[in-house]
Each structure stands twice: as structure tokens, then as C-alpha cells.
Amino acid sequence: MSDPHEPSSSDPQRRDMNAMAPKPLSEAGRKRVRTSFFRYLLRGTRVILPVLSTLGGLMVSLGITVAHAEGWKYIDGVYFAFVTGLTVGYGDLVPTRLVSRIAAIAIGFTGILLTGLLAAVSVHALQSAVAEEKTRPDGDAPQEPPLS
Template sequence: MQFTLDFLKVFLNGIWLTLPLLSSFTVTVAVLGLIVGRIEKWTPFNAIYWSFITASTVGYGDIRPSKKRSKALAIAIALIGLMFTGIIVAITVASATHAFEVNVGMEALTPSDDP
């Protein structure tokens, strides 16, 4: 249980520290999605849906841009999504590493010389 609490403490602190960057990525994805939606004549809901599906690199393919400008913006949205995901993964790995070091210790990583 302590491992989980240590992990969550470090994870939430990492999210808090990067919140301005993560928020700006989120707003940028939404705004670019709305721009693509206007170019493609999609509803605002479909535009936001498409932009976050694209940013998460899921890309269902149910909605897709057909104009060159929209496709260029889709690349930008995907790259922002990769950076967003990379930050979350880095925070998660750092949090798990910290919790492991505190609760299990580095001696568990080295083989014991005892027979």
C-alpha cells in the first residue's frame, strides 16, 4: 500500500508541475481541431472528437480530413499528442522508479552473493 501511495504522491506532483504545459497542449489540440472542423465543415463536437482521437494516436478513421490544409494540421495535432503522451509516460516511469527505490530498495536489483 505504501508503494502505491508513494507512486501517487510523486505522480500527482509531476502532473502538477507540468500542468501548464499539458494544459497548453490540450488547448492547442482543441483549437487546431476546431480550425480543421471549420475547414472540413464538421460540427464542433466532431472536430474536438477527431482532434483528441488524432492526438492520442488512436485514429479510428471514422472521421478524416480531406483537404491539404487539414491534413497538415492533423500532423501538428499528432505531434503534439506524442509530446503529451511522452510527458505522461516520463512522469509515470519516474514515479514508479521513485516508489520502487523507496519501498523495495536498490539491493533487490543486484544479485545476492549469498548461497
């Protein structure tokens, strides 16, 4: 039994919505989008590499600072920094001193910036790759429906 609130397939509004849905890409189109995505991702990563390096270096430095203050091995401090910065927080290493806790807060903020920056570059790369595929002159790319 059909839902009376659900528009039927003969409903003009439903047909307009289906006409506006993008057509799926062929295998060749998906391959071009993947290739373009990685090309744009590499280009974007090269642009932000100085910022990524600075944030990564800051996280390592803060991790070493925490390790020194807590009496941990330095590799444990770096591990703590990345686990904390990526907001995983296993809880196997816990800072107890005030300076370590302040550094852990700074590590958390640095990790959020690092993650956000990588996500932004990835989203931009995907948008650029899809836009490039949409504007391809061949018949493989999905075409926008004509405006009525």
C-alpha cells in the first residue's frame, strides 16, 4: 500500500525532481574524477605545506615538552601529541603536571587546525575535480537539465 503523503511517480513535481538528478558517471568518468582529485589534492597540499610543516613541528615540539615534564620517553611524548591532536585520546598516557596539561590543550587546538586544514584541501580538490568533469565537452559528463 502506498503512502498518501508520498508523491506518486506520475506526480509532475516528482518527475521534475528526477529530471534534475545528476546522471551517474561512466567508469571512464569516475577514473578521470579520481585522477583529477589526486592532482588537485597534491597541488593544494604543496600550497599549504609550510603551514602543515609548522603545525606538525609544533605538535612534535609540544609532545617532547610534555614527555620531558612528565618523565616519559620522547617517543611517548610524540605519540601522546598525535593521539591527542587527532582527538583519539586513548588514555594510556595522562599528563599530571600543570605545564603538561596546558601543552595538551595547545596540542588539541593544533590538531584541530591540522585536521581542518587537510579536510578543507580535500573538499576543495573534490569540488574542483567534479567541476572539471562537468565541464568536459565530451558526451560522458553529466549535463545539467535545461532551464524551463
